[in-house]
Amino acid sequence: MRDTIRFRLNGAPVSLETDGTRTLLWVLRTDLELTGTKYGCGEGLCGSCTVLVDGRAVHSCQTPLAAVQGKDVTTIEGLARGGRLDPLQQAFHDEGALQCGYCTPGMILGARALLAANPHPTREQIVRGMEGHLCRCGAHQRIVAAIETASGRRGGRDD
Amino acid sequence: MTDALRMPRRDFVKALGGGVLVLVSLPPALTGAAPGPEQGRGYPTDVNAYLHIAEDGTVTLYSGKIEMGQGVVTSLSQMAAEELGVALGAMRIVMGDTATCPWDAGTWGSMTTRFFGPAVRAAAAQARLLLTDLASRRLGVPRAQLSVEEGVVFVTGHRDRRVTYGELARGQLITHTVDERAVLKAAREFAVMGRSPKRLDGAEKVTGAAKYAADIRLPGMLYARIVRPPAHGATPRGLDTSAAQAMAGVTVVNRDGLVAVLAPDPETAERALRLVRSEWDIPAPPFDTESVYDHLVQAAPNARTTESAGDLEAGRQGAARTFDVTYRHPYVAHAPMEPHVALAEPKDGKLTVWASTQSPFGLQGQIARATGLRVEDVRVITPYVGGGFGGKSSGPQGVEAARLALAAGRPVQVAWTRAEEFFYDTFDPAAVVRLISGIDAAGHITLWDYQVYGAGDRATEVFYDVPNKRVRIAGSWGGEGSGPAAGAARYHLFGVGPWRAPGANTNRFAAEQQVDAMAAAAGMDALEFRLRNTTDQRMLRVLRAVAEASGWRPGVAPRRESRGRGLACGIDAGSYVAHVAEVTVDRATGAVQVERVVCAQDMGIVVNPDGARMQMEGCVTMGLGYSLSEEVRFEGGRVDTASFATYPLPRFSWVPRIETVLVPNDALAPQGGGEPAIVCMGAVVANAIFDATGARMLRLPMTPERVLAEMRRV
Numbered sequence: 001m002r003d004t005i006r007f008r009l010n011g012a013p014v015s016l017e018t019d020g021t022r023t024l025l026w027v028l029r030t031d032l033e034l035t036g037t038k039y040g041c042g043e044g045l046c047g048s049c050t051v052l053v054d055g056r057a058v059h060s061c062q063t064p065l066a067a068v069q070g071k072d073v074t075t076i077e078g079l080a081r082g083g084r085l086d087p088l089q090q091a092f093h094d095e096g097a098l099q100c101g102y103c104t105p106g107m108i109l110g111a112r113a114l115l116a117a118n119p120h121p122t123r124e125q126i127v128r129g130m131e132g133h134l135c136r137c138g139a140h141q142r143i144v145a146a147i148e149t150a151s152g153r154r155g156g157r158d159d
Numbered sequence: 160m161t162d163a164l165r166m167p168r169r170d171f172v173k174a175l176g177g178g179v180l181v182l183v184s185l186p187p188a189l190t191g192a193a194p195g196p197e198q199g200r201g202y203p204t205d206v207n208a209y210l211h212i213a214e215d216g217t218v219t220l221y222s223g224k225i226e227m228g229q230g231v232v233t234s235l236s237q238m239a240a241e242e243l244g245v246a247l248g249a250m251r252i253v254m255g256d257t258a259t260c261p262w263d264a265g266t267w268g269s270m271t272t273r274f275f276g277p278a279v280r281a282a283a284a285q286a287r288l289l290l291t292d293l294a295s296r297r298l299g300v301p302r303a304q305l306s307v308e309e310g311v312v313f314v315t316g317h318r319d320r321r322v323t324y325g326e327l328a329r330g331q332l333i334t335h336t337v338d339e340r341a342v343l344k345a346a347r348e349f350a351v352m353g354r355s356p357k358r359l360d361g362a363e364k365v366t367g368a369a370k371y372a373a374d375i376r377l378p379g380m381l382y383a384r385i386v387r388p389p390a391h392g393a394t395p396r397g398l399d400t401s402a403a404q405a406m407a408g409v410t411v412v413n414r415d416g417l418v419a420v421l422a423p424d425p426e427t428a429e430r431a432l433r434l435v436r437s438e439w440d441i442p443a444p445p446f447d448t449e450s451v452y453d454h455l456v457q458a459a460p461n462a463r464t465t466e467s468a469g470d471l472e473a474g475r476q477g478a479a480r481t482f483d484v485t486y487r488h489p490y491v492a493h494a495p496m497e498p499h500v501a502l503a504e505p506k507d508g509k510l511t512v513w514a515s516t517q518s519p520f521g522l523q524g525q526i527a528r529a530t531g532l533r534v535e536d537v538r539v540i541t542p543y544v545g546g547g548f549g550g551k552s553s554g555p556q557g558v559e560a561a562r563l564a565l566a567a568g569r570p571v572q573v574a575w576t577r578a579e580e581f582f583y584d585t586f587d588p589a590a591v592v593r594l595i596s597g598i599d600a601a602g603h604i605t606l607w608d609y610q611v612y613g614a615g616d617r618a619t620e621v622f623y624d625v626p627n628k629r630v631r632i633a634g635s636w637g638g639e640g641s642g643p644a645a646g647a648a649r650y651h652l653f654g655v656g657p658w659r660a661p662g663a664n665t666n667r668f669a670a671e672q673q674v675d676a677m678a679a680a681a682g683m684d685a686l687e688f689r690l691r692n693t694t695d696q697r698m699l700r701v702l703r704a705v706a707e708a709s710g711w712r713p714g715v716a717p718r719r720e721s722r723g724r725g726l727a728c729g730i731d732a733g734s735y736v737a738h739v740a741e742v743t744v745d746r747a748t749g750a751v752q753v754e755r756v757v758c759a760q761d762m763g764i765v766v767n768p769d770g771a772r773m774q775m776e777g778c779v780t781m782g783l784g785y786s787l788s789e790e791v792r793f794e795g796g797r798v799d800t801a802s803f804a805t806y807p808l809p810r811f812s813w814v815p816r817i818e819t820v821l822v823p824n825d826a827l828a829p830q831g832g833g834e835p836a837i838v839c840m841g842a843v844v845a846n847a848i849f850d851a852t853g854a855r856m857l858r859l860p861m862t863p864e865r866v867l868a869e870m871r872r873v
Contacts, residue, residue, distance in 0.1 A: 022426055030382075030424050035374035036367020038545075040496050041577040045803040048496055076367030089365040093357060096773050100228030101364030102496040102545030108365060127811045134803065136496050136546050137228045138780025139773070140814040 007068045009034075010078025020066030024058075025049045027065050028075060036076035036105045040134070047133035050106035051075050057113035076105035079112065087150040088112055097146035099137035107133050111147045120151050178328040179212040181286040181335050182261075209261055210239060210282045212290070216310050216325030218243060218250050220279065223263025223520060224271050225255035226360060227495075227544035227551070228777075229833045230770040231271045233359045237766055238276055241351040242283035242344060244307035245324065247359075255519045255541030265518030267552055267657060269732035269831025272766060276829055280343050289335050293327045346764050346825035355769030360543065370542045372500040372515040373574050380502065380570040381410070382425040383563050384432035386418040387579060391653040391796030393439040402434035411435075412566045419563055421571060444795025445652070451589045452487050455634070458650055459612045462633035466621060474606030474627025478597025480680055481606065486594070486669035487858040488614065488841075490791035491587040491784075492800075493658060494808060497545020498580040499556040502572040503564035509536040510564065514557040517547045522554035526561045537561070548781075549657035550584055581801035585656030586791055588636050590614035592669035602681040604674075604692050611666060613650075618663035618731050618838050623674070623692040636661045652796045659778075660834035663731050664785060664841055668859060671727035671842035675716070675849065684713040685726045685846065697761050701737040701822050702728055704759035708820045709739035716850035721746055723851025727839035732831025734762040735822075738779075738839045740815070742847040749867030751787060751848060753813070758836050759820040763827030775819045775836040782840025783809045788860050 003020035006013065009032070016031065028034045028051070037060055040048030044059040051060045052074040053067075079086040088108050091097070098104045107130070114121060114129040121129065126147050135143065209221040220239050226232045236250040253259055255266075263275070287307060294312035295302045298320055306315045313321035346353060363369040386398070400411045403420050409431045410421040420431035446454040475481060501514040503526075510532060516522045519539040527534040544551060560573040575583065590613035597606035607621055607628040615635030621628050636655055658664075678688035686706050690699065705711075705726070717723070721744055728737035741755040756779045765771050788807040792799045800806040819836075845856045854869035 026424060026426050029374075033376055034367075035370070035376075038371075038497070039373065039574070040498075041803050043577070043802060043804070046496065046577075076365075080366055085362075085365065092365045093361040096358060096361070096769055098228075098358070098361065098364050099230070099773060099777060100496065100546040101360065101369050101543060102371065104364050105367045127814075130811045134496065134808050134810070136494055136548070136781065136808065138777035138809070138814075140780055140809075140811050141776055141817050142773070144811070144814075 003066060005065050005069055007070060008072045010074055016065070018065065020064060020069070022065045023061060024051070024063040024065055024068060024073075025060035028060060034075050034077050038102055038105060040103070040106075045134075046103070047110055048103050048106045050109045050133070052109055052113055055113060055116050057110045074109070076109060079108065086112065088115070088146065091146040091150040092143070095142045095146040095149060097139050097142035099139050103133060103135045107135065107143055111143075111150070114147070115151055120153060121147070123148065175211055175213075177214050177330060179286065179289065179333045179335070181210045181282050181289065210243070210286050212286065212324050212328045214325055214329045216249060216323055216328070218245055218324075220250065220252045221260045222252065222254050222275065222279070223260040224275055225266045225517060225519065225541045225544055227266065227517065227547040229271070229774060230358060230767065231266075233356065234272060234766045234770055235276070235279055236359055237351050237354075237356070238279045239283040241349060242280045243287050245310040247351055247356055249310055252359075256538070257519050257523045257540075258538045262520050265521055265552060266547070267517055267549055269734075269833045269835070272829045273733060273831055276766070284343055285335070289333075290324055290327050294322050297322050297327065352766050353764070353768070355767055358770070364543075371497055371545050372502060372513045372542055373497070373572070375502050375513045375542065377502065377504055377570040380572055381421040381423060381567060382428045383419045383421050383560070383571050383573045384428040385559060385573065386432065386435055386437055387582065388439050389797065390439075390441045391798075393441045393796065395437065396440050397436070397438040399436040402436075403431040406431050406434070410567060412563055414562065414566055417559065417562055419559075421563065421567055425574070441797070442795065444797070447794045448489070448790070448792045452591050455589060455591050455612045455650070459633040460650075462610065462631040464629060464631050465616050465619065466628060466630040468625075469627030471606065471608055471627050471629055474597055477599060478605050479600040480677075481595065481597040482673060482676055482680070483593070483595045484669075484673060484676070484857060486592040486665075486672065488590045488665040488668060489859060490589045490655070490793070491658060491789050492581055492584045492791055492806060493546075493548045493550030494580070494584070494806065495546030495548060495550060498575040498577060499551065499554070499583070500572070500574045501554065501557040501560035502570060503557070503560035504570040505564045505568060508532075509538070510561055511538045511540065512557050512561055513540045513542060514554055514560075515544045515551055516541055516554040516557060517544065517549070517551040518554065521552075522557045525554060525558055529558045530561050530565055548659045549661060552657055553585070555583065577803065578801040581806060582798050583654065585654040587658030587661070587664070587785075588613045588651060588655040590662070590665040592665060594669050594673050596673055596677060598677050598681055602678075602683050602688060602691060604677065609670070611662075611669070614662035614665035617661055618666045618729050619670070620730060622695045622698055622730060623689075624694055652793070653798065659781065660731050660838045663729070663834070663838040664782070667727065667729045667838045668841035668845065671729065671839060672845050672855070672857070675725070675727070675842070675846040676855065679716050679849070682715055684715060686711055687713065689726070689728065697735045697824070698728060698730070698737075701735045701759045701761050704820050704822045705737040705739050705757055708759060708818060709757040711739060716846070717853040718850055719853050721851055723847045723849065725843045725846025725848070725850060727843035727846060729835070729838045731835040731838045732833075734760055734830040734832065734835040736760045736835045736839060738836075738843040740843040740847045742844060742851055744848060744851045744866060745863075746852075746870070749863035749865070749870065751844065751861060751863070751866060753783060753815040753844060753847075755816045755818070756843070757818045757820065759822055760836055761822040761824045762832050762835070763824050763830040765821055766829050768821060771821060771832050772819045774832045776817045778834065778836035779817050779840060780809055780814055782837040783813055783844070785859060786841045786844045786861060787813070788862065790860050
C-alpha cells in the first residue's frame with residue numbers, strides 16, 4: 001500500500017511515497033539514511049530510538065510513519081543549528097556523559113523534550129524523566145549532571 | 160625477520176604517500192598475547208603499532224584495538240602525543256581495520272593501556288628521536304641542543320631556528336623500525352598524559368555522526384533475518400520457506416544449516432521471516448535456572464590448585480570459629496545497547512566486513528575459515544562499537560553476514576534483534592563457590608579453603624595473610640568448561656564467555672562476603688578486620704583511602720537499622736580497588752536502594768584521570784545490575800529472559816551517588832581501568848544489606864523477593 005506522507009524533518013519538508021504502516025525508525029535509518037537514531041530493542045523499552053515529534057519524545061521503533069503526517073520530526077542530526085551544538089549536546093560532551101555513545105542520541109533527545117516541558121527540573125525530575133532510557137556503559141551520573149548543566153542549574157564542570 | 164615481512168601491506172604504505180612511518184616491535188610479553196602462526200598470517204608478527212607523520216604534520220596512530228566506549232581513542236592519542244611532542248589536536252587514530260592496522264588479538268581484559276600503551280609510547284618516543292635527528296641535520300645543530308614543542312623542533316633558546324615535523328616529513332617515505340624500548344617520559348614530565356581532555360569521540364557521538372556497524376550503507380545492500388531455533392540444542396524437523404520466497408523482493412538462502420530471508424529493507428525481511436514455518440525437536444531440559452548449581456558442582460571438570468600453603472587441617476583445628484558457606488552466581492548477559500551487527504560486501508572474490516566486534520583480526524580468521532576465502536582476501540573494518548563488555552569477543556554475526564553475502568552476491572547486513580542478542584550472547588557463566596574459612600580468637604584468618612566451580616581463577620588470589628590456604632579452580636568461562644561428560648550432558652547449554660572482569664565478580668562476591676562474615680563474628684569492624692589481616696601495602700592504601708573518603712566510622716555489623724554500609728576490596732587487571740556502599744532496605748518489600756558508593760582505585764600512572772573515573776563510575780553502575788536484578792532465566796536450552804522487560808538493567812533511579820578516588824601511584828606503569836571497579840560490587844552491596852538487616856545474601860542477584868526471604872530467616 002502506497003501512501004503519501006508529508007512531514008517536516010529537522011526543519012525541512014519531506015514527502016515520501018511509501019506504506020504508512022512502516023515504522024518511523026526504519027524509514028529514518030534506511031530510506032532517509034539518518035542513522036543517528038538507533039535500534040536498541042524494537043519494543044520501546046530502551047529509549048535508543050527516541051526522536052522528537054512536535055517537540056515530544058517518542059520511541060521511533062513504536063511509531064508508524066503515518067503518525068507523523070503533517071508533524072515536525074527532529075532527530076539527533078537536526079539538533080545542532082548553524083553548526084552550533086544544542087546546549088544539551090555541548091553539556092553531554094563537556095561532562096563526558098557518554099561512553100560507547102550508542103544510547104546518546106536518544107538520551108539527548110529525551111532530555112531535550114524533558115527540558116522543553118520543564119526548563120529547570122530538579123534532580124529527581126530528571127531521574128524520573130530519563131527513567132525509560134537505558135545506558136549499559138553506566139554514564140547515568142554524568143548524564144544527569146549534563147542535563148542540569150544545560151538547564152542552567154549547574155555552573156559547568158566541578159574540576 | 161626481513162624488513163619486507165615487517166612492513167605493513169604494500170598498498171597501505173603506498174597509499175600513505177610521503178611522510179615518516181614508524182613501526183614498533185616489542186616482545187609479546189610487553190604487549191599481551193602473541194598471535195599464533197595461523198592467527199597472524201599475512202601480518203608482521205612482531206609489529207604492534209604504526210605511527211605515521213604526514214607532510215602536513217598530522218600524526219596518525221594505527222592500532223588493531225577498537226573503541227567501544229572505554230575511551231582509548233582519547234587515551235592512546237594522549238600517550239602518542241605525549242611521547243612524540245605534539246598537541247593532542249594533531250593526532251588522528253585508525254583502529255580495528257585489518258587492512259591498515261597491525262595485528263592484534265582483541266580488545267579485552269583491560270589490556271589496551273597496560274600492554275598496548277607501552278608499544279604506542281615507545282613508537283612515539285622513537286619517532287621523536289628520529290625526527291630530531293632529521294632536524295639536527297637540517298639545522299646543523301647537535302640533537303642535544305634541540306627542543307620539541309607541539310610538533311616544532313627548535314634550537315634551545317633560539318625559537319626562530321626551527322623546523323616542523325611536517326616539514327621534516329616532506330619528501331620520500333621514511334620507514335623506521337623500533338626494536339628496543341625507548342626511554343619514556345616520567346610522570347612529572349607529562350604535558351598531555353595525566354590530564355583529562357574531552358573525549359576525542361565526543362563530538363561525533365553527541366551529533367549522531369558517529370558510525371556504528373549498522374549505520375554503514377552500501378548501494379544494493381540487503382537486510383537479512385535468520386531462522387533461529389526456539390532453544391539451544393534444538394534440531395530442525397521441518398522447514399517451509401515458500402510463502403517468504405513468494406514475497407516481492409525477498410530472497411531465501413538455505414545453505415549448510417543457515418536459513419535466512421534477505422530483503423531490501425529490514426521490515427520486509429522481518430515480515431518474510433514471520434512467513435517461514437519451521438519445526439524443531441527440543442531436547443528435554445537437563446537443568447534450569449534453579450537446578451544449574453547442583454549440575455555445575457556434579458559435572459565440574461577436575462579442579463586445579465592455584466595456591467596452597469600451610470596445613471588445612473591444622474588451620475581448622477586451630478580456628479576458634481569456622482565458616483562453611485556456598486555462594487551462587489547466575490548466568491548474566493552482556494546486553495550492550497548495540498546488538499551484534501555486521502555488513503559484508505563481496506567484490507572480486509574478496510570480502511569487506513564492517514562489524515561490531517572486539518576482535519577484528521579474530522573475526523577475519525573466523526570468516527576465512529567459514530567461507531574458504533584466504534585470510535588476506537577478508538578485510539574487517541570496525542567502526543565505533545556500541546558496548547562490548549566481553550560479549551563481542553567472537554563474531555558469529557560477521558560469519559553469518561559473510562556467508563549470506565557470498566550466497567547472494569550482494570552486500571548483506573546481519574543485525575541481531577534484541578531477542579537474538581539475549582539468546583546468542585556468550586553469558587557470564589553461572590558459578591558456585593564453596594568457601595571454608597576460620598579465624599582465631601584474636602581475629603586473624605587462619606584458614607582459607609576456596610573452591611570455585613565454573614568461574615575461573617580471576618581475582619581469587621589471597622591477599623590476606625592466611626597461614627593455611629588452598630585455592631582450587633574447577634571450570635572457567637573460557638576453554639575448560641566442557642566437563643567430563645562433554646557431548647552427552649554439556650557443562651553449559653548455551654554459549655558462555657568473558658564478561659567484564661571474567662569470573663572476578665563471582666570470586667569477589669564470595670571472598671569479600673566471607674571476610675565480612677568473619678569480621679562480624681569476631682565482633683570487629685569490617686575495616687579494622689581487613690587492615691589486621693593483610694600486609695599488602697597497595698591494599699592497605701586503597702582501604703585507608705576509601706575509608707577516609709567515605710567517612711568510615713568504626714562499628715560492628717549488623718546494625719539492623721534498615722540503613723547499612725558495606726566494605727569490599729579486590730585486585731583485578733593489576734589495579735587495586737576498595738569500595739564502600741551505603742544502602743537502604745525496604746523492610747516491607749525487600750527492595751534495596753544503593754544510596755552511595757565510594758570507590759578508591761590504585762591503577763598506577765593515570766593516563767587520563769577523568770577517563771579513568773568514567774570507567775569506575777561505569778563499573779559501579781553496571782555492577783548494580785548483576786548485584787540486584789540481572790539473571791538469565793532458562794529451562795534447558797530455552798532462554799526465558801530475551802527482552803529488557805524480563806531482564807532488567809540498572810536505570811537512572813537505581814544509580815547512587817558515586818564518588819571515585821584515584822590513589823596516586825606514579826611509580827607503577829598504567830594498569831587496568833575498564834574492569835577492576837566492578838569486581839566488588841556484588842560483595843559490597845551484600846555486605847551493606849547484611850549491616851542493614853542481618854540477612855546474608857549468598858545468591859545473586861539480590862532481588863527484593865530473595866532479600867525478603869533471607870530477612871525472614873534472620
